[in-house]
Amino acid sequence: MKEIDELNMPDDVRYSDDHEWARLKADKVLVGLDDYAQDQLGDIVFVELPQEGDSFKKGEVFATVESVKAVCECYLPVGGKIVAANTALEEAPEMVNNSPYGDGWMVEVNPTDLSDMDTLMTNVDCVERLKGAA
Amino acid sequence: MKESVGTTGLILNEPLLWERGKKGRSGFSLPRRDVESCPLDGALTGEGPDFPDLSEIDVVRHYTRLSQWNFGVDSGMYPLGSCTMKYSPKTNENQASLPGFAGAHPLLPAALSQGILQMMFELEQYLAEITGMDATALQPAAGAHGELAGMLLIYAFHKSKGERRSKIIIPDTAHGTNPASATLCGYLPVPVKSNDRGILSIEAVSEVMDEDTAGIFVTNPNTLGLYEEDIRRIGEVVHDKGGLVYCDGANMNAVMGIVKMGEIGVDVIHLNLHKTFSTPHGGGGPGSGPVCVKKQLEPFLPVPRIVEENGSYALSNDYPESIGKLQAFHGNVGVMIKAYSYIRSMGPKNLKKASQLAVLNANYIKEGLKGTLHLAYDRPCMHECVFSDKHQMAQKIATIDMAKRLMDYGFHPPTVYFPLVVHGAIMVEPTETECKEDLDQFIEAFKTIAKEAGEDPGLLHDAPRRCKVTRLDETTAARKPCLAG
Numbered sequence: 001m002k003e004i005d006e007l008n009m010p011d012d013v014r015y016s017d018d019h020e021w022a023r024l025k026a027d028k029v030l031v032g033l034d035d036y037a038q039d040q041l042g043d044i045v046f047v048e049l050p051q052e053g054d055s056f057k058k059g060e061v062f063a064t065v066e067s068v069k070a071v072c073e074c075y076l077p078v079g080g081k082i083v084a085a086n087t088a089l090e091e092a093p094e095m096v097n098n099s100p101y102g103d104g105w106m107v108e109v110n111p112t113d114l115s116d117m118d119t120l121m122t123n124v125d126c127v128e129r130l131k132g133a134a
Numbered sequence: 135m136k137e138s139v140g141t142t143g144l145i146l147n148e149p150l151l152w153e154r155g156k157k158g159r160s161g162f163s164l165p166r167r168d169v170e171s172c173p174l175d176g177a178l179t180g181e182g183p184d185f186p187d188l189s190e191i192d193v194v195r196h197y198t199r200l201s202q203w204n205f206g207v208d209s210g211m212y213p214l215g216s217c218t219m220k221y222s223p224k225t226n227e228n229q230a231s232l233p234g235f236a237g238a239h240p241l242l243p244a245a246l247s248q249g250i251l252q253m254m255f256e257l258e259q260y261l262a263e264i265t266g267m268d269a270t271a272l273q274p275a276a277g278a279h280g281e282l283a284g285m286l287l288i289y290a291f292h293k294s295k296g297e298r299r300s301k302i303i304i305p306d307t308a309h310g311t312n313p314a315s316a317t318l319c320g321y322l323p324v325p326v327k328s329n330d331r332g333i334l335s336i337e338a339v340s341e342v343m344d345e346d347t348a349g350i351f352v353t354n355p356n357t358l359g360l361y362e363e364d365i366r367r368i369g370e371v372v373h374d375k376g377g378l379v380y381c382d383g384a385n386m387n388a389v390m391g392i393v394k395m396g397e398i399g400v401d402v403i404h405l406n407l408h409k410t411f412s413t414p415h416g417g418g419g420p421g422s423g424p425v426c427v428k429k430q431l432e433p434f435l436p437v438p439r440i441v442e443e444n445g446s447y448a449l450s451n452d453y454p455e456s457i458g459k460l461q462a463f464h465g466n467v468g469v470m471i472k473a474y475s476y477i478r479s480m481g482p483k484n485l486k487k488a489s490q491l492a493v494l495n496a497n498y499i500k501e502g503l504k505g506t507l508h509l510a511y512d513r514p515c516m517h518e519c520v521f522s523d524k525h526q527m528a529q530k531i532a533t534i535d536m537a538k539r540l541m542d543y544g545f546h547p548p549t550v551y552f553p554l555v556v557h558g559a560i561m562v563e564p565t566e567t568e569c570k571e572d573l574d575q576f577i578e579a580f581k582t583i584a585k586e587a588g589e590d591p592g593l594l595h596d597a598p599r600r601c602k603v604t605r606l607d608e609t610t611a612a613r614k615p616c617l618a619g
Contacts, residue, residue: 001532045612068608069534069551093613 001039004130008035010101014120016077017129021101022120025108029078029117032105033065033096036130041067044093049085049106056080058116063106065096076109078116084108138579139210139544145602148199155186161193203602205546206416211572213499215518215549215561216309216357218387218409219416220492225479226412226472235471240463244448250467251447255440257474258424264477264485265383265403266394267426271435273465277384280404280423281315281351283436286457287402287427288348288378289319290434294455297376299348305334306555307356309382316351323351328555332358332511339368349378349401355385357553358511359496359518359561369399378402378431386410387565388493388517391486395426402427411473422469436460491566492517495573499562502577506584510556518563520556531587531594533558538605539586539597543579 013021019037023030038044046066056062058079065072085107089095096104111117121129188196206212212219230236234249244251258270274280285302292299302316304323313323324342329335339350350372354362362368369379381395381403387410395403407422408415415421427435437456438449480488493516500509500519508524523533537547537560549561564573586593598604 001527001530043609043612045609066612068612070554094609 002035004127007039007127007130008101009123009127011123013101014077014117014122015126016075016120018075018077020074020077022077022117023101024117027110027114028083029080029109029111029114030105031062031077031107031109033074033100034126035100036126037072038097038100038104041065041072042069043067044096047089047093047096047106049087049089050082052082052085054082056082058119065093074106076107077120078109078111079113080109080111082107083110138542139575140542140600141544145203146199148196148203151188151192151196152184152186154192154196155188157187159187159189159192161188161190207414207567210544210546211564211568211576212416212546213548213562213564213568213576214546215359215520215563216384216552217416217549218384218406218517218563218565219546220387220409220412220565221567222412222414222472223476223479226475229475230468230471235467238467240467248447250464251440251449253474254464254467254470255442255447257470257477258440260474260477261405261424262426264390265386265400265405265426266396267400267403268396268429269432269435270424270426271439272422272424272470273436273459273461274404274423274425275461275466276408276421277309277382277404277406277423278311278315279460280406280425281311281380281382282318283423283425283457283460284380284402284404285315285319285321287425287431287434288380289321290455290457291378291431292348294434299346299377301344301347302380303339303342303347303350303372305350305352305356307332307334307358307553308351308353309357309384310552312351312353312382321348328356328358331513332356332360332555333362334364334368336364336367336371340371343371343375343377345375347372347375347377349380351380351382353382353385354400355388355516357385357561358520358555359385359388359515359563360511360513361388361516365400366398373399383426384409385517388489390489391482392489396428400428402431407469407473412476413469413472420466420469422466422473488566489517492564495564495566495568496562498570498573499564499577502573503562503580506581507560510559517565518561520553521560521562522556523558523560526584526587527558529587529591531591533560535591535594535597536560536580536583536587539583539594540579541598542600543582545576545579 013023015021015034019034021032021034044065044067048064050062056076059075061073062076063074086105207219207221238250254272261270274283300322301324302321303326304313305326305328307328316323326338326342354365356362372379378401379399381400383403383405386405404423404425407413433455434457437451437453441448441450496515496517496519500515507521510520510522533550537550540547552559
């Protein structure tokens with residue numbers, strides 16, 4: 001597993017306490033798992049995504065990810081309606097490991113309240129928090 | 135360390151039966167036809183299934199070899215935490231094969247099944263006595279089925295009072311099946327965190343317990359191998375708001391004859407006969423998960439129930455409030471006979487001693503390994519102890535690597551990555567049936583592995599090396615499963 005210094009935590013996304021990331025894309029928000037989460041989970045073998053049109057509040061479970069080690073639930077960092085789900089992950093769940101901020105994105109959300117983004121951490125805060133926990 | 139249990143012995147390869155077979159071979163000879171040949175109805179004929187032609191020795195060698203690749207409690211120590219892989223005494227098998235038991239048919243009338251019914255009736259009473267409860271139902275087919283039965287009983291209890299409650303409290307040290315069973319029964323699981331001592335606090339339960347909560351689903355001892363010290367007062371908190379206490383009795387092996395569950399506030403508990411009561415398990419074999427209840431839940435137990443009158447036994451469906459039938463016929467009767475045999479051959483004193491030795495063995499391993507492995511909660515444990523890979527992570531050695539390497543030393547790995555509250559958990563449950571010499575050898579093997587982690591980590595990353603198959607590619611197996619032969 002990676003040391004904290006080895007993690008890839010880009011500054012163009014915001015991070016939740018549960019290690020989902022959110023990236024503003026016009027008026028929509030793209031969501032996925034961050035490098036820390038994918039690294040801790042290990043090889044991901046299955047991703048269960050919501051349907052387009054489903055609505056979730058901030059912090060509600062929107063997806064389930066299964067790795068060889070564990071099954072974990074993913075919490076939506078920004079409340080809203082799912083406008084797209086990355087169904088390519090059903091066939092190629094390894095994209096979450098290989099490209100967590102790129103091809104491994106999970107859902108696109110039409111946010112109910114964009115200010116949810118302000119409650120999320122920057123990459124610097126997120127790394128600081130990890131160091132505090134370690 | 136001295137010579138290890140695991141070696142690379144005479145490990146034989148074995149082809150698939152289809153590759154072994156040859157057209158025209160047969161396992162037995164049919165007698166000559168002594169009636170006129172007669173055409174079959176066209177609807178009954180056609181291409182047969184693709185079965186290989188095999189002789190008897192082909193089949194015997196095939197399955198014997200496959201069985202030799204296997205590892206079971208009969209081959210060595212199997213410290214799989216939470217599973218109680220104790221040795222299953224062979225006398226249990228002898229009793230279950232008695233012709234009166236083995237030849238009995240579930241459709242025989244009660245008058246011709248008195249032996250089996252008496253055995254089941256007495257087993258119900260023994261289990262009630264061991265748990266300190268009032269009544270037992272033997273139907274559930276295994277632990278999770280027992281959990282579902284328990285949830286249905288709790289639902290029926292509230293319904294009989296004209297109530298509909300929607301939630302169940304479930305600690306983070308629960309077995310994964312607990313929230314699943316509650317959800318299957320229509321309840322919303324409400325998670326509650328264990329405290330810094332690894333057990334539930336009264337405050338945490340008080341905070342979430344309300345009049346819409348049907349009860350709490352607690353495993354005691356919990357999955358950290360720790361006894362829930364405040365269970366009695368937690369039970370009071372739940373009862374005060376009209377809820378019930380469900381105990382997952384999967385860890386009963388720590389407290390047989392020691393804790394009377396009925397007296398510490400438990401209203402319903404399931405047992406795993408295939409764990410605590412020494413019936414064989416693993417490999418998907420049949421289990422049995424009886425539920426024991428307090429008097430107030432008895433009217434709701436599944437039917438048919440076994441009733442006794444003047445020394446004769448019958449099945450009765452005359453329980454209008456029953457949750458109904460849960461399993462075909464009488465449940466997994468063969469498993470019940472083996473558990474009955476175990477209870478009778480042990481007796482009350484030795485059942486208690488078995489639990490004491492199970493706890494002693496786990497504490498012996500905990501003390502023996504606590505300098506080598508990080509111990510999640512450094513306090514006396516019950517029948518199992520939970521370590522983690524925290525010390526080894528600096529060398530980039532994870533739990534999985536050490537678990538795989540243990541196989542090279544001839545031990546089945548412990549449970550890994552469970553319970554979830556311990557990161558990289560290594561959960562060891564030796565059970566009472568391992569002798570001190572075997573425990574010492576297990577401890578020594580783990581110490582050797584920890585040393586290897588520092589000196590030659592590659593040994594661990596590639597492990598196992600001495601087994602029939604080496605490190606499996608679990609990722610590809612899960613992503614692209616090949617499900618055909």
